[in-house]
Amino acid sequence: MTLQKNNLHAITIYDVAREAGVSDATVSRVFNNKEGVKEATRAKVLNAAQKLGYVVNLQARSLAGGKTNVIGLLIPGLDNGYVVEIVRGVDQELARVDYELMVYTTHRKGNDEASYLQYVANGLTEGILLVVPLLSAEFLRALDEIGYPYVLIDAVDDTGRSFSVNVTNWEGAYKATEYLIQLGHRRIGFITGILELSSTKARYDGYLTALKDYDIPIDQALIAKGDFGKNSGYLATQHLLNLANRPTAIFSSNDVMALGAMDAIREVGLRIPEDISIIGFDDVPEAVSAYPKLTTVHQPLEEMGRVGVKLLMEQFENPDTPSKHITLATRLIIRDSCQPLNRE
Amino acid sequence: MTLQKNNLHAITIYDVAREAGVSDATVSRVFNNKEGVKEATRAKVLNAAQKLGYVVNLQARSLAGGKTNVIGLLIPGLDNGYVVEIVRGVDQELARVDYELMVYTTHRKGNDEASYLQYVANGLTEGILLVVPLLSAEFLRALDEIGYPYVLIDAVDDTGRSFSVNVTNWEGAYKATEYLIQLGHRRIGFITGILELSSTKARYDGYLTALKDYDIPIDQALIAKGDFGKNSGYLATQHLLNLANRPTAIFSSNDVMALGAMDAIREVGLRIPEDISIIGFDDVPEAVSAYPKLTTVHQPLEEMGRVGVKLLMEQFENPDTPSKHITLATRLIIRDSCQPLNRE
DNA sequence: ATATTATATGTAAGCGGTTACATTTTAAGG
């Protein structure tokens, strides 16, 4: 392992070219697996490169129009187990295709769309994965216009022109609610997520539909607003618990809020699931560390990440691929936080 | 928000220069805040750039020897709440100094050092944050040699030449053990981490010293091996629980294993903390979601990330800064998983 | 053996910046 002192990238294709006794263009050809290079030459170059410890300079390659093997990932932040899971999947898949990852967090630059553009425009990344729930249509349109490859993860495009991955939110919520109903619950509290998000709406709708399907009247009092944050789950649950006729089960739009809910429940001396059942959505790692282990709707978060990368790669391979929308199935994971209603 | 169709970066400094009626060099000066540009000219350039929507091309800048405002972060993976916390801190600080983040996970390329070097050598990043516990001395030496800025986060350098951040592992472990002792426990089980790591050793040592200081004989049987993974905590605890004379308290070298331990404990029908107390190390977010909430030794993970970035920036500002080692304090966080020994 | 064609390699012009150095402009001094 050697490098030139104080001169990081001393070995360039020129060095390799000299060492191998060929031109720089040939070296470039070899490293880009272009055809039309004699096998013997290729070997010579490879040897020389190996010997010198040559490593391609991505900047230069990128500038010159080559590919960088870097993709961007725009996320709100790492504050969220949810995002982390997706990133993990992205990383896994990236390892397979040998791409590097540039991470941009939106909370940094604020929500100024122009700054997103900067990411794109700076030319390093070949495409971008968007895990940002609320993305302006205008931004996407700009991306479309310039033909820049991107994939929406767990976010909808109204345009229908985008590549995207998401999950069966509606079905998941329906099943969760149904499960509770089948356990005998009829007063089922619901903690919403951020209502602007379509995934949130779908979950809400799934809940409502399940109730209707089972002829359970919808009680607006049982529906509390949340914002996906732990504290909002806590607060919403306090509210629900204070109801004259409090729910016997609560369906939280995500796990994090469910965790907050559990705190609130225990705080008033109620037991889970004996006194009140609770079910979440997402299946973040914390769901298992919680006690009792949280019953929840599993979102294949990692897989969403993996699929996102795959969709991006498809676009790289063939820029004309028609846009594609992939929906992954959610499934109910029964753990310990729900039990049949015990009617006294 | 506009971009040239199919031509991402159509606006270059040349465009701006033309628009502003100056030379490209002047535009460059303006964007690099170099002095010696008349205020009026600067304004003209800025205006033109604004109007055209100019965004600097990092590749080009990097190639030409300018700064990229990108730093690298080498981590084992995101599988670990621990790493995520650090990354969060990194991200926060990066937002302040307006740098971007390139994430490399080691599990991708395997542990081949040459490939790390590739990251470095590709010239994109100005420096690198290393959150990799086991890094070869040779790699660090190579970095030193070329004068490439780096910071070790939670990893020691034997050389003493590196910038690094870590925490008072020994003291934290000592305090945790002492706390248990003061609660009346004398049979305190210990689950080790990966013994090769110095932080692990320090924690182990802190545990042993505390026992000695309080004249508690060390019982090798109470010391179980772990690897920081949840399952190893589970297994180690099963082992501990099967002892003829089982411990009344367990100190786990990290929270994740403590979570596994809790599972094992509950599985045999024991209650926490009534029957057995458990204390962790790290204070990952899951520690609070656990039930009972896990008493643990807090590591200022986020701050480690922030400090790491700061140390890197110091090096950027002054390449001759002598290396600096920062140790952050751990502190005991008392929650609900420990209680005084009840002697029957 | 020579003309023709395919294959392999070299040459040179960028890509979009930065920066040393040259040149022009402006301000200060006599």
Place this chain on the structure above:
DNA sequence: CCTTAAAATGTAACCGCTTACATATAATAT
């Protein structure tokens, strides 16, 4: 008003690579 130094701006080379085009070499046909 002219000289001289300082400040502002321009010119051009270079960063390391890709690629279109030119050229040399090898292969095939005649």
